[in-house]
Every structure is written in C-alpha cells, then in structure tokens.
Amino acid sequence: xxxxxxxxxxxxAGGGCSSGGCGxxxxxxxxxxxxxxxxxxxxxxxxxxxxxxxxxxxxAVAPACNIQCNYCNRKYDCANESRPGVVSELLSPGQAIKxxxxxxxxxxxxTVLGIAGPGDPLANPARTFETFRQLSERxxxxxxxxxxxxxxxxxxxxxxxxHNIDHVTITINCIDPDVGAKIYPWIFWQNxxxxxxxxxxxxxxxxxKGLEMLTARGVLVKVNSVLIPxxxxxxxxxxxxxxxxxxxxxxxxxPLIAEAGHGTYYGLMRQPEPTTAQLRExxxxxxxxxxxxxxxxxxxxxxxxLLGEDRGPEFTLDKIDRLALGDIDYETALIRxxxxxxxxxxxxxxxxxxQQTLRREAGGAPHAPAAxxxxxxxxxxSVLMAVAGKNGLVAEHFGHAREFQIYEASPGxxxxxxxxxxxxxxxxxxxxxGDDGRPEAALDKTVAALAGxxxxxxxxxGYEPWNKLETHGxxxxxxxxxxxxxxxxxxxxxxxxxNGKLALPATERQAA
Amino acid sequence: xxLQITQACVNCWACAGVCPNGxxxxxxxxFLVDDQKCTECLGDYAEAQCAAICPIECAIVDEAGDPxxxxxxxxxxxxxxx
Ligand code: SF4
Ligand code: SF4
Ligand code: SF4
Numbered sequence: 001x002x003x004x005x006x007x008x009x010x011x012x013a014g015g016g017c018s019s020g021g022c023g024x025x026x027x028x029x030x031x032x033x034x035x036x037x038x039x040x041x042x043x044x045x046x047x048x049x050x051x052x053x054x055x056x057x058x059x060a061v062a063p064a065c066n067i068q069c070n071y072c073n074r075k076y077d078c079a080n081e082s083r084p085g086v087v088s089e090l091l092s093p094g095q096a097i098k099x100x101x102x103x104x105x106x107x108x109x110x111t112v113l114g115i116a117g118p119g120d121p122l123a124n125p126a127r128t129f130e131t132f133r134q135l136s137e138r139x140x141x142x143x144x145x146x147x148x149x150x151x152x153x154x155x156x157x158x159x160x161x162x163h164n165i166d167h168v169t170i171t172i173n174c175i176d177p178d179v180g181a182k183i184y185p186w187i188f189w190q191n192x193x194x195x196x197x198x199x200x201x202x203x204x205x206x207x208x209k210g211l212e213m214l215t216a217r218g219v220l221v222k223v224n225s226v227l228i229p230x231x232x233x234x235x236x237x238x239x240x241x242x243x244x245x246x247x248x249x250x251x252x253x254x255p256l257i258a259e260a261g262h263g264t265y266y267g268l269m270r271q272p273e274p275t276t277a278q279l280r281e282x283x284x285x286x287x288x289x290x291x292x293x294x295x296x297x298x299x300x301x302x303x304x305x306l307l308g309e310d311r312g313p314e315f316t317l318d319k320i321d322r323l324a325l326g327d328i329d330y331e332t333a334l335i336r337x338x339x340x341x342x343x344x345x346x347x348x349x350x351x352x353x354x355q356q357t358l359r360r361e362a363g364g365a366p367h368a369p370a371a372x373x374x375x376x377x378x379x380x381x382s383v384l385m386a387v388a389g390k391n392g393l394v395a396e397h398f399g400h401a402r403e404f405q406i407y408e409a410s411p412g413x414x415x416x417x418x419x420x421x422x423x424x425x426x427x428x429x430x431x432x433x434g435d436d437g438r439p440e441a442a443l444d445k446t447v448a449a450l451a452g453x454x455x456x457x458x459x460x461x462g463y464e465p466w467n468k469l470e471t472h473g474x475x476x477x478x479x480x481x482x483x484x485x486x487x488x489x490x491x492x493x494x495x496x497x498x499n500g501k502l503a504l505p506a507t508e509r510q511a512a
Numbered sequence: 513x514x515l516q517i518t519q520a521c522v523n524c525w526a527c528a529g530v531c532p533n534g535x536x537x538x539x540x541x542x543f544l545v546d547d548q549k550c551t552e553c554l555g556d557y558a559e560a561q562c563a564a565i566c567p568i569e570c571a572i573v574d575e576a577g578d579p580x581x582x583x584x585x586x587x588x589x590x591x592x593x594x
Binding site for chain 2: 063064065066068070074075118119123124126185186188191192193265268269
C-alpha cells in the first residue's frame, strides 16, 4: 500500500499543535545533511519504510559491564538497550561469526548486525572487536553497529572508526554529575570501583569526549536517554541540545521501565515510570532541538528475519555449532545479496519519487506528506490507538497482550508514540496482594493503562473485555488481524473519518 | 590466600576479564577462582580487581567467607525495601 507513514521523527516545528498531527509535518529526515540522509533513508533501524524490507540482527557476545545503572539488574540482560527483545543466548565470537554469515547467506535482506550486550560491548573489547574484525573482512556488505554506555568510548574510538561500523549508540542520561549520581551508583574505572558524584563526573566526561571523537571521525552517532521522572526529566532538554551540538544525528528518549519484579534499584524503590503524557511532552520538547526516533523499541533484538517473521529457529546454537565456517558459501551469497539489495533500493527510490510527485501535485513541498495523500483534511483531530502487536503485525489476542503499542493517527499519517504495559497475571511482585490477582482487577488495570486511546486493535478479543472497553469509550477492533500495524491504524482512522467520528471531540464521542 | 566466588554469581564474565593472574575460570554452575593462582591482587592493585568490578553483592568472599561487597553496598537497595 502506498500510504504515508510518518518516519521515526517528530516535526521540527510545531505550529500550535503538540505533535505530528497537524498535517504539516516536514519529511522525517529532511533536517539531516545530505550524506547522513543518504545513509539513513534506507536504513532498517531509522527508516520506517526501509524496515519493512530489510532486516537486522543482534549477537550477544558482550556479557560484562563496567558500570551500574539503577534501572538495570545484571541478572537479566541490559534493561535499557534490549527490552522487550531480551537477547538470551551468549555466543563466542566464533559462534557469532558463523551465525551472522549463515543468516546473511539465507536472508539477503539482513543488512545490519548489532552488538548491544547483554553487558557493555566496550567492556568486552576482545570479544566485540574480534567479531567486528572478522565480519568486516568476511562480509563487507553487512553494516555493523554497537551500543555503549560510553565509559570506554574514548579508548576505542579509533578502533571503531577502523571497522565497517555504520553507527554507534551511546546511552546518555545526563550531563550534570549531580544528576548522574542519582542514576549510577558506581563505575569501574582505572582498576578501582568509584562511586557517587565522582563516578558520574568521569562517566559524563568520557561519554561527551567519546561522542566528539566519533563524530570527528565521521562515525554516525545516535544518543539514547532513559526518561526518569524527578531525576533527569527537566535535564534531558539540555542533554538533547548538547549532544546535537556535538554532532549526534538522532536523540531517542525512552521511558524508564521500573518494575519491582525486575529487582532493579528503581523498581524496588518504587521510582515512578513516566506517564505517556510526560514522555510525549518531553519528546515533543526535544523535537524542536533534534529529530527523535520513536519507533525504536519496536525492533526485536532477538529475532532473525524480516518484519512479521522470525526465522530464529533455523539458526539455533546447536545448529550453528554443527556448521563449519567453510560450509557457508559467502562468495555466492555476496552476489545474491547485492541483487536483492539493489532491487529493494530501486523499489524504495521509485516509491519516494512517486510520493514526491504526488505531493508536488498536491501543491506541497516535495518532502511534506500532504493530507491529501490519504484523503483526510488537514486540521482533522488526531486519534490515539492501542495495538496488541507482534513483530509489526496486529497479531495478539487482547487478553494475552502484556504490552500495547500506542500509535497516533493524524492527517499527517501514523506515528508510533510509545508503549503501555499491562499486568496480566500476578507478576510475583510487591503489587501481588490478594485482590489484585483477580482477572477483573487485571482488566480494570488494562483499561486504566489504555486511558486516552479511542481504539484498541488486536487479533481477537473476548466478550467481557469488549463490553468493558466500550463502556469506557474505547472501541475494540479485531478486523485487522495479521495486517501491518501502521496500515491497520491508518485504515481505522479513515473509517472513523468516513463515519464522521472525527468531527466530534474525543471526549464527546466517548461520552456519547 | 585467595578469594572465592559464591553461588550468588550470575556468570557475567566481568571478573574474569580484569584478573591480573588469569585466576578466574568459567565453570558450571558459576565462575570459580583458582586458589593456586589468586594473589588477592597484592602487588598488582590496591583493590582486588574481581571484587572491584563484580556487580553482585555477596558473590565474592574472602577466606573467612565474608563478602567483599556486602548487601546494599553496590545497589543501595536496603535489606528490606520500603
Ligand atoms: S550499561 Fe547496560 S548492562 Fe551496564 S548496568 Fe547499565 S543498563 Fe545494565
Ligand atoms: S583477587 Fe585478584 S588475583 Fe584473585 S581472583 Fe580476584 S582479580 Fe584475580
Ligand atoms: S563478576 Fe561477579 S557475578 Fe560476574 S562472573 Fe564474576 S563473580 Fe560472577
């Protein structure tokens, strides 16, 4: 379907509307310099469009970490980088290389390989760089990426620049050490464990220096921040400005996940998570400063294959171990991979040109998605919808969804806003006391979690929750099962428009 | 004279990478210190390196069985959270 889907970014200028919902959103990537734009526009992680065509994968080769974050419990994988797709199985560099080559040979669309954990890749330099070195040699057509807390970045910036590393993600939660002291209890630095403000000061310094060194060497840098209400919420605007000034090309603000059941400091100390409104406000605030990437958490770090499919079972560890490196004919794969890539790039280019022509005809700027693209007049109000999705499709039963993805549909297109969690069953956490375990209580919680949404898209839904949702003004919809999420959201938005539902303000419609 | 790793260990590999004597090995169910090789880092570093990077309280103990990182010392989580 040739429909506009707003990319990962919020509009650069908000003319009185708080989000991308005013139909005048500029092209998601328009603000970027040409060489970065070229790198990003067909990138599965940054281009909403491209991530339907290309695939990426992660290998877990980096177990150790050199700092402690208050939102992380090292018993599990890195909370801020790989949730919800928790990478489970630790690979040696040798296993990782075999796995990546086998996948790349079988799935030519796999173009990006990331190392993000389970610890900090730069706290495991030997494993990380052995993997990168061999892959840049054997599979020069795979883009490599790495995520880090930044502590060891200055030390390895040159080494990173030497490999085929396409982009680096640094998690930067603060630039003020006093704020940092509330996020990081300690770091391991120059053979000592350092605590408190002193630790945060060193970490901040190294992150900023690392960021400068990478951009000076022409490496793309994305910055992630975890929004922690009452700790760094006000501070993040400043962070956004600073990292942009230093050349980061994207700033991605993610909500803190702090559940007691995870056993993290924040979880156990009942540190509040940001509300959807808080997250949105911050993302919108920072959008003026810098492009924000909102669909980021949709990526499934543990999945192998294209959106909507998981071919992981073909590449399990025991299958990889039985495979010899010589069994993989990468020479032949290289040729096939190039053909597939060229065909996809051609198709994407054609699509882009078509859209630009359409927009020009509609009288808009070449990059601005015009409202006319899908027939809903500019100025029509936007609608929030919750989706029980899986792998980019509307694929979950309402009652089985542990998390809903929230999308905003507006005349400008469809935009991913964030996630909301539900408490399905008792999680064994501190909240588990008597009555909370009852299914009705769980349903009440889900309904509360969906506040502000007018539609819930899921593959199926039971009779009782259906009624309950309707009494709360939320319209359950199971008619788009197994369709790509953005297409389904847009289809429902059009339907609401066609039925005149968008003429009424949300509250009136819900009361009606 | 040697440190020891307890069953609190989560097998994160951090200690093995920083031991100056290569005294820490991956074992099942958890990492172990070779007491023939471990010097408690004396002469190399002011702090026992494994204990300085280990993220898990009570995972590393001395010969008397006392944890180098007692409860609450790394995470700040009090014994009975509020
Ligand atoms: S950097 Fe990642 S792995 Fe290390 S403590 Fe923080 S969240 Fe956990
Ligand atoms: S105390 Fe030092 S020598 Fe002994 S195991 Fe730990 S790091 Fe190695
Ligand atoms: S650093 Fe601690 S938790 Fe990690 S492997 Fe060593 S003893 Fe185990």
